[in-house]
Amino acid sequence: KAGVTQTPRYLIKTRGQQVTLSCSPISGHRSVSWYQQTPGQGLQFLFEYFSETQRNKGNFPGRFSGRQFSNSRSEMNVSTLELGDSALYLCASSPMTSGSTDTQYFGPGTRLTVL
Amino acid sequence: QKEVEQNSGPLSVPEGAIASLNCTYSDRGSQSFFWYRQYSGKSPELIMFIYSNGDKEDGRFTAQLNKASQYVSLLIRDSQPSDSATYLCAASGTGGFKTIFGAGTRLFVKA
Numbered sequence: 001k002a003g004v005t006q007t008p009r010y011l012i013k014t015r016g017q018q019v020t021l022s023c024s025p026i027s028g029h030r031s032v033s034w035y036q037q038t039p040g041q042g043l044q045f046l047f048e049y050f051s052e053t054q055r056n057k058g059n060f061p062g063r064f065s066g067r068q069f070s071n072s073r074s075e076m077n078v079s080t081l082e083l084g085d086s087a088l089y090l091c092a093s094s095p096m097t098s099g100s101t102d103t104q105y106f107g108p109g110t111r112l113t114v115l
Numbered sequence: 116q117k118e119v120e121q122n123s124g125p126l127s128v129p130e131g132a133i134a135s136l137n138c139t140y141s142d143r144g145s146q147s148f149f150w151y152r153q154y155s156g157k158s159p160e161l162i163m164f165i166y167s168n169g170d171k172e173d174g175r176f177t178a179q180l181n182k183a184s185q186y187v188s189l190l191i192r193d194s195q196p197s198d199s200a201t202y203l204c205a206a207s208g209t210g211g212f213k214t215i216f217g218a219g220t221r222l223f224v225k226a
Contacts, residue, residue: 033213033214035216042216042217042218042219043159043203043216045213045214045216048213058213088158090158090159102147103147103149103161104161104214105161106151106158106159106160106161108157108158109158
């Protein structure tokens with residue numbers, strides 16, 4: 001099976017712009033979670049989607065949003081970019097065969113640099 | 116605030132030794148626990164998961180869980196220089212659909 005894929009892998013933007021990142025989960029996986037990773041803060045949970053519904057959200061401002069499509073692919077959007085948004089954005093997919101939390105498998109990440 | 120705590124390290128061990136990585140969690144409702152390895156510039160890679168109290172072994176890796184003490188550990192036997200990485204501990208529970216990660220422990224295995 002192909003792993004989790006994320007596009008683009010690298011992105012450079014300037015302050016005030018917006019960005020959309022894409023994630024394709026492992027085939028058959030229905031849950032997609034997004035994380036922001038920075039050297040100072042570690043892995044911070046952004047949100048989780050299952051069957052096109054956001055089930056949980058981390059403590060990030062409303063500039064960060066996401067969605068999931070019927071094929072389980074997910075996108076996250078960051079509007080009005082700030083310098084502090086520079087980070088590695090990771091997507092993780094889970095089979096989520098039951099209602100409980102399940103093992104997550106990470107994609108390679110998108111490294112976003114905001115100038 | 117539900118947290119997962121890890122010693123940031125670095126933890127340095129000689130090649131062939133046992134590396135012991137520890138993790139504590141604050142949410143007693145946590146039911147699933149994971150260890151990930153992350154090489155510099157790469158994404159986290161799942162090593163093991165554990166749900167039940169006790170030990171779980173997979174090759175050179177052993178995960179240990181003590182729910183009463185809210186403590187999870189990872190032992191790496193016969194450590195190799197290729198094991199040098201950051202190890203992330205994570206905890207999750209039903210209902211919240213959210214996995215909390217620790218900040219990670221950096222491990223160096225000296226040849």
